[in-house]
Amino acid sequence: YHHGDLRQAMIDAAEAVLAEKGVDGFTLRECARRAGVSPAAPAHHFGNLVGLLTAVATLGFDELSDAMETAVAEAVSSGGDRLAAIADAYLATALARPGRFRVVFGRLGLKRGDDALMRAGLRAFGILVRETKLALGRHMTDDPLTRLPSSYSEDADLGAILFVWSLTHGFSTMLIDGQLGSFETLPGGRERLLKLYSQQLVQLLVSAVRQRRSDVGA
Template sequence: MTRAGAKAVRAGYHHGDLRQALIDAAEAVLAEKGVGGFTLRECARRAGVSPAAPAHHFGNLTGLLTAIATLGFDGLSGAMDAAAEAATQAGGSRLRAIGEAYLATALARPGRFRVVFGQMGLNGEDPDFKQASARAFSILVRETRAELPQDQGEDDLFSRLPPSFAGDPDLAEILLVWSVTHGFTTLLLDGQLDFLAGTAGREALLKLHSERLVVLLISALRSSDPSA
């Protein structure tokens, strides 16, 4: 037969790179049918492989989803880093840039974003996943601190990520930034703002986010009392 799969050619009994093919198939399924129509068997079907094959690479459905979620976090991190760098080059606000990047990344791959934050069983103990998650959060921390009217240049603070955030004086501001960005993204993605998009259009909402919401947010950060 030597039939060809959707992404990778199926040469013989072995696939070659089934792991990557399954991830590609999973992303395609998420893009087409959304998180509701996502199925492990469908992914196997698209990769031209039996329903039990994925188990050898991902263990179970949770394993595949965790791999996707890791990609999701990496995508967010990469987009935020790139946007921040570009903003510096262009002389714009870095925090505004990463907010736009967060939102744009989620809208570009809504299925992937929902796997990350959608509370479908992920393996939180997976080391790659944990690292990707921590990296994304560290970017948020770094950029939020850079926007605060204090501690400019104390780069050594950026490094102590894992240990005890509890008493961190900037924690409120960090969580505020994340909450606004994540909240708006989630509401938009889940169709909660559709009744607005009907008249305003999605682009208008994006514009509103980066030109008004983020501005309000930054003003709140700049006016926050450093001695609090």
Template sequence: MAGAPARAAREHYHHGALREAMIAAAEAVLAERGLGGFTLRECARRAGVSPAAPAHHFGNLTGLLTAIATLGFEDLSNAMEAAVALAQAEGGSRLAAIARAYVETALSNPGRFRVVFGQRGMDRDDPAFRAAATRAFAILVREVRLSRGLPTSLAPGEKPAGQALAADLPDVLLAWSTVHGFSTLLIDGALDFLALEGGRQAFLDRQAARLFALLVSALATEAEPA
């Protein structure tokens, strides 16, 4: 009878929940061990299935990492769009709002965030991955342009390209580097020595608004005619 729960789990996953179970197990492994200790076998063990079972949904470890990264980009996009809507309703800075949303999304699931921007094997030609990544980047480009008082004609999910992207790239890189670097420093604990009271969240609450206001100001200043 000892094998009954495992068999029941396998039957359950066979009928549709394996994908979700594997992603949940993978993210638990990532949270505990990071990418260095991440294996398909361990993820399958945690999900209660055989090492061969995940092949139906993911093919291999690359497929699983790609699925997680796709979810990560979707998280970022959804959080940024929600932040834009709130900032618009409240009359706040849209760019500062998406910057805060980016950081909070990274902190809420650091394992997923590391996969999104990691260099470990991912299928960057996967259609779902490319669509999710393009959407997130397009939101950033759109909000950078709008913060500088420039029009944007990007349709939802459209990839910025060509001459327009080349002109915007320094500003996009400034915004992205600021929020991504701040997120990574917080996740890695590199700023813990500065957070004297209240921990990481309190530090974020104290410093984020000023940091992002400086970013918005820098882009607005750069946009002013000489």
């Protein structure tokens, strides 16, 4: 391999193993075998299995962010429609690459202090924060795509942000784990379930906002 080729070959091999065997069948040796190199060869680029998984997770965050930004760009301008669009994108990304999705958010060890991984994760979460706040009618004075988790300690919208993320992530996990199989056989199939979810998410958030404003004005 020439410089740069081995790294990409290993990432491609990792993606293939994840797609075929999932995280439980993922080993550095198998990835190296598929890339056509010795088990020791990837050490220069990744160090070990954790390094390779971290590279895959970084790509996963980037893919998720790109999908959400594309969905927002194609949505109409209202905050609710934008939020529904990123929920749709989140679900679609999880379903398209369930193995990668499990690496990003799963139990496998990653280099949590890795700069690229941290930036990619902050960007993905920041998009969700931005769109949740827009749906709430908030005016933002900072860039949520670079905010650290510690900065949310006094954020009045943290509950709503975690609500949106938890519901969307949980629904994604249920889908890729096949826990909604019986519902996917109903008329409209999975596509209808996805649409129902994103619509209900926005309705719940909007209802909560209206209730909070009503309580404040009472």
